[in-house]
Amino acid sequence: MPARTHPRTHPVTTGGVDIRLRWWALALPTLAFVALLMPILNPSDAHAASGDPAVTHLVERLRQFLAH
Template sequence: MSARTHTRPHPAPRGGVDPRLPWWALALPLLAFVALLTLILNPSDAQAAAGEPTITHLVERAQQLIAR
């Protein structure tokens, strides 16, 4: 006795993956990137940077390198 196979009602996309992304798949990483970039460019807004002079110095050096 052979078993029946189920067929799909519509053809599968090429490569087996739907190429379209939901809106949040691009929006969330972009939002995280912008938030981290803002903290790097303005370290005075980051509360943890005030207690660590080494981290503050490192962020200032990164700002100088980016500004070049």
């Protein structure tokens, strides 16, 4: 005996895919980026780092810009 197929209650969509991100899918990478950026922006914490003066100057400008 053949099995019956159930009729669809809503039409099949052929459009784009509806993807929704959870809040933590954006919050966790942002938090990790900020956590890794903080030691770079505070030169007093970087005791062993002696970088190029141009890079140090750029980072200091970026820190001053973010402080305002």
